[in-house]
Amino acid sequence: MKFAPGYRRFAVPAFVGAAIFAFVLPPVGAFLLAFGAFVLWFFRDPERSPPKEGIISPADGRVSVIREEGDRVRIGVFMNVTDVHVNRAPVSGTVREVTHRPGAHKPAFSKDSDKNERVDIVVESEDGEFEISQIAGAFARRIHPYVSAGDELARGERFGHIDFGSRADVLLPPEYGVEDVAVEKGESVTAGESVVARSE
Structure with missing residues (x-):
């Protein structure tokens, strides 16, 4: 293990x-x-086998956020204390930038969690620009991205983890709509394996 x-x-x-x-x-x-x-x-980090197609979940846990933000759709996964906290890339592509944003430490399942400390990773893929976010929670104080700008990410590859917390999001490119989301709020998903969105 x-x-x-x-x-x-x-x-x-x-x-x-x-x-x-x-x-x-x-x-x-x-x-x-x-x-x-x-x-x-x-801190366990089991192996995962990505499916052949689809945008895959960046985290283990339950889908807590599905919402439109302008012309884009955000899917967020809340990681409970029992979940694996290693995050995996939803798509393959090139890391364009990695940005750390200081903030609060509200519960990751609350509406106020969007103001929490976070790391945003922008990935350029064949399907457009994706933004993957690692968001700290009430107890999570350390976010650990494994990637830097210029790195190549493979779909399902580990890109970071959060100590004792809490939420991971993927912001889909404008080419995707809510009709492309393949999960529902409250649904249990597995990082690197569960498909959260599909392109037409």
Whole structure:
């Protein structure tokens, strides 16, 4: 099993503390051992197999946003604590820019989450310009994009993760309309595998 980068920062201190406290304060040692195991589970990074066609989900979770923004459509996926938090590219293309925007840390499922800290990644593909957003939540304080401007992204490839949170969006090109969306609000999706939109 692979793990997202950064898991050692949380897991190693927990396991070291568990080894020490196991002899001094066993209940504390047991808690730290359980926390270390939780960190490994939370940072898990399973392999995925993208389908042959369609725009695929950037995150595991439930669809929380489907809305029109001018001539474009946004699809957002809320990641619960039980979901894998490694994000995957909805399409293949060239990364044109990666922008970090500071902001609040409201719950990622709330309407105010659009003002949260975020990283926006613009990808130029054969089907147009896509914008992928990693949005922090109430507990997520670190967004980790893996890509930089000029990088080539393959469909389904890992492009980043968020520590302990929270939402990932894809803003479709103007060529796509709401009729091209293949999911509904509340639907469970899998990063790198579930199709969220199809072109005609």
